[in-house]
Amino acid sequence: MTEGPAVEWYNGRMKSSPPAADGRRAEFEALYERHNRELWALAYARWMDADLALDIAQEAFMRLWKHWEAGEEDIQNPRAWLLRVARNLAEDYAKSSFRRNGTTPPQLMNGVKSRDLMPLDSMEKAEAFAKIRATLEDLPQGDRDILTLRYALEYDATKIADLLGINATAVHMRLSRARQRLADRLTAEGTTVIP
Amino acid sequence: MNTNTPTPNPAGDDLDRLFAAYFQAEMPKKWPAAPRPWADKPRAANTSPRTDPSHRSRWALAASVALLIGSCWYLSGHITDGRTKPQFNPDGTASPTAIEKNLGKDKADPKVAPIPGMP
Numbered sequence: 001m002t003e004g005p006a007v008e009w010y011n012g013r014m015k016s017s018p019p020a021a022d023g024r025r026a027e028f029e030a031l032y033e034r035h036n037r038e039l040w041a042l043a044y045a046r047w048m049d050a051d052l053a054l055d056i057a058q059e060a061f062m063r064l065w066k067h068w069e070a071g072e073e074d075i076q077n078p079r080a081w082l083l084r085v086a087r088n089l090a091e092d093y094a095k096s097s098f099r100r101n102g103t104t105p106p107q108l109m110n111g112v113k114s115r116d117l118m119p120l121d122s123m124e125k126a127e128a129f130a131k132i133r134a135t136l137e138d139l140p141q142g143d144r145d146i147l148t149l150r151y152a153l154e155y156d157a158t159k160i161a162d163l164l165g166i167n168a169t170a171v172h173m174r175l176s177r178a179r180q181r182l183a184d185r186l187t188a189e190g191t192t193v194i195p
Numbered sequence: 196m197n198t199n200t201p202t203p204n205p206a207g208d209d210l211d212r213l214f215a216a217y218f219q220a221e222m223p224k225k226w227p228a229a230p231r232p233w234a235d236k237p238r239a240a241n242t243s244p245r246t247d248p249s250h251r252s253r254w255a256l257a258a259s260v261a262l263l264i265g266s267c268w269y270l271s272g273h274i275t276d277g278r279t280k281p282q283f284n285p286d287g288t289a290s291p292t293a294i295e296k297n298l299g300k301d302k303a304d305p306k307v308a309p310i311p312g313m314p
Contacts, residue, residue, distance in 0.1 A: 025233060032230075040222075054227065066232070129216075
């Protein structure tokens with residue numbers, strides 16, 4: 001990732017005077033590179049829908065740009081701002097007419113993302129993954145957040161603690177419990193296949 | 196303490212592998228590039244209320260309502276364009292054209308019963 005003045009300008013030191021257009025674009029792209037996956041992970045943890053999470057992440061960045069354009073209040077911490085917007089967007093999705101009246105969410109399709117016939121092992125894997133997805137949906141939101149950050153982004157406890165605003169000890173505790181809850185439920189459902 | 200530290204329990208390792216495989220499969224294979232809002236709106240910085248889509252739609256609504264009212268007014272006969280004339284004057288009396296028409300009707304209509312004592 002490109003490191004430069006634009007990146008230094010980020011990181012909680014945004015000033016009231018807007019940068020030049022090119023600098024602003026570079027800053028925007030640098031923020032996207034840094035935090036796009038985190039936004040995706042939190043949106044994914046909310047709905048267990050990878051495509052929707054991508055849309056939410058993109059929309060959050062679009063709103064950041066609009067905020068800059070409007071020249072509204074300074075954003076002291078763009079990362080926190082983006083995460084908050086992404087969370088709000090994910091919550092808004094629950095209230096949207098699309099959610100209430102819309103099409104079948106992909107998570108109800110048992111993880112089958114293609115109409116192509118799958119080999120047996122792929123089908124077994126898809127079945128196991130579908131069970132994991134269904135089980136995750138029943139877990140508390142906090143469990144999903146922490147499991148997604150740990151296993152999707154491969155964040156360690158420190159990074160997760162930083163992102164969620166809790167301390168590392170709490171992360172260890174929550175991660176351990178979430179992992180155990182998921183494992184217990186999968187075992188109860190007979191999911192023993194290791195893809 | 197680091198969560199990346201391998202768990203001594205083999206079953207735990209299997210679970211970790213299972214969960215990691217699931218989440219890695221869920222992640223997009225190719226992340227989309229950063230959106231480029233400046234490319235969609237090259238003059239976005241000069242955005243004024245006139246270019247606001249909601250502003251435009253309000254004007255369209257106002258124009259539609261005005262057109263509807265104008266049409267109703269026209270069709271109700273309040274507008275004279277030389278071809279149609281009002282049946283009544285503004286003070287409530289019949290216009291000369293209307294009187295002439297009605298007089299002609301009285302004479303031509305044989306079904307109208309004669310009033311006694313009147314010619």
